[in-house]
Amino acid sequence: MRDVDRDAAIDSVSRGDMPRFDQPLSWSVPLLRLGSTILRVHAFLLALIVVVLVRASWNTGQDTFSMGPWLAGVFLVCLICVIMIHELVTMVITRSLGGDLPEIVLQPLGGLDDGVPPRSWRRSILVAIVGPLSATCISMLSLIVLALQSNDSGVTRLWSFSGVYAPDLATSAWLEAVYVLGKVALVVAAANLLPVAPFRGRLLLQSLLRPQVGNRAAVSITHRAGIIVAVLLFTVGVVARSLEVVLVSAMCAAAIQRHGRRDRISDAVHEAGLITDAGRVSRPVGLDNDGPDSPFIEDSPFIEDIPEPAEDDREGAEDDLDRILRKISEEGIESLDPAERTLLDEATRRRQDDP
Structure with a gap:
C-alpha cells in the first residue's frame, strides 16, 4: 500500500505552502480523522456557511434573501449531512x-x-454513480414523506427550479425541513453528474469512454468536455447574475487546472522516454499514476515496470525520481538541471536494457 499512499498524497506536497489556484486542495483545513481517512473542509464551504448565516441575519424577510436564521440553519445542516x-x-x-x-x-x-x-x-463507474445515487435516495425519501404528510403541498415543486424556501410549508417546521433536505439532496445529486472536475460526472464520463477510445483519448476528451461545461457555467452565472454559479465555475476551473497538471506530468515523462507506445507503463513513485486521469492503469497499452534499483539504493532512487517528477509537473521538463537529466536518462536506460 506504500505506493498507493504516496500516489494518493501527490497533492498534499504543496498543501503546507500558501494556497494556490492550481492546487484547490490547498484551500482546505483538516477537521477530523475517520479511521485512515482525513476529513477536510474546503474554503468554499466555509465561505458559504458564513455568507448564508450573515445574509439570513441581515436580510430576513427581504425579497433578496427569503431564509431567516432558523431556515438558514436548517439549510446548512441538511447540506452538510447530504454531502457527508x-x-x-x-x-x-x-x-x-x-x-x-x-x-x-x-x-x-x-x-x-x-x-x-x-x-x-x-x-x-460504480464509484462515480454511488454518491449521486445516495443523494437521489435521500431526495426520494423526502418526496415520499412530503406526499404522505402534506397532501402534495410542495411535492411537485420539489422537482422545479424554485428556491429551497417553500411558503406554504412555513406553518409546519418539520415539513419545511424535510422539503429543504429533499431539495438540497436533489441539487447535490444533479451537480455531481456534471462531466467536469471536481464532480463525479467527470469520472463517470471518462470511465465510459475508456473501453471505446482508450485511456489517453478518454482523458483528453473528458478534459475538453470539462472546459466546455465550466465555461457554460460561468456564462450562465453571469447572465443570471448568480454569484453561486460563478463560484462553482471557478471551483471547476481550479480542479481542471489540477487535472491538467497531472496530464502534463504524464506527457513530459512520456517524452523523456520513460514510457513508450509498445507496452505497459513504469510506475515511478510519487507520480499520480493510479487515478483515472492517468495512462498508468492496469489495462493501458504500455511497457513493463522499470526494474527497481538495488535494495540498498532503492529509497534514495525513489526519492530522487519523486523529486524530479514533481519538478517536471510544476516547472516543466526544461527546468531540469544536468544532474537531474542524468538521473532521468539512467531510469530510461534501465527500462531499455531490460525490455
Whole structure:
C-alpha cells in the first residue's frame, strides 16, 4: 500500500505552502480523522456557511434573501449531512472495489478529490454513480414523506427550479425541513453528474469512454468536455447574475487546472522516454499514476515496470525520481538541471536494457 499512499498524497506536497489556484486542495483545513481517512473542509464551504448565516441575519424577510436564521440553519445542516453521506458512501464503495480515498475534502456540492479509484473502468463507474445515487435516495425519501404528510403541498415543486424556501410549508417546521433536505439532496445529486472536475460526472464520463477510445483519448476528451461545461457555467452565472454559479465555475476551473497538471506530468515523462507506445507503463513513485486521469492503469497499452534499483539504493532512487517528477509537473521538463537529466536518462536506460 506504500505506493498507493504516496500516489494518493501527490497533492498534499504543496498543501503546507500558501494556497494556490492550481492546487484547490490547498484551500482546505483538516477537521477530523475517520479511521485512515482525513476529513477536510474546503474554503468554499466555509465561505458559504458564513455568507448564508450573515445574509439570513441581515436580510430576513427581504425579497433578496427569503431564509431567516432558523431556515438558514436548517439549510446548512441538511447540506452538510447530504454531502457527508455522499462522500462517505463513495469512500466505502471505493475501498471495497480496490481503490482508496485517503482524504475527503468537503465542498458545497460534494467532494473535491477522487482519491485513487479502482483500475477497472467498470468499478470506476460504480464509484462515480454511488454518491449521486445516495443523494437521489435521500431526495426520494423526502418526496415520499412530503406526499404522505402534506397532501402534495410542495411535492411537485420539489422537482422545479424554485428556491429551497417553500411558503406554504412555513406553518409546519418539520415539513419545511424535510422539503429543504429533499431539495438540497436533489441539487447535490444533479451537480455531481456534471462531466467536469471536481464532480463525479467527470469520472463517470471518462470511465465510459475508456473501453471505446482508450485511456489517453478518454482523458483528453473528458478534459475538453470539462472546459466546455465550466465555461457554460460561468456564462450562465453571469447572465443570471448568480454569484453561486460563478463560484462553482471557478471551483471547476481550479480542479481542471489540477487535472491538467497531472496530464502534463504524464506527457513530459512520456517524452523523456520513460514510457513508450509498445507496452505497459513504469510506475515511478510519487507520480499520480493510479487515478483515472492517468495512462498508468492496469489495462493501458504500455511497457513493463522499470526494474527497481538495488535494495540498498532503492529509497534514495525513489526519492530522487519523486523529486524530479514533481519538478517536471510544476516547472516543466526544461527546468531540469544536468544532474537531474542524468538521473532521468539512467531510469530510461534501465527500462531499455531490460525490455
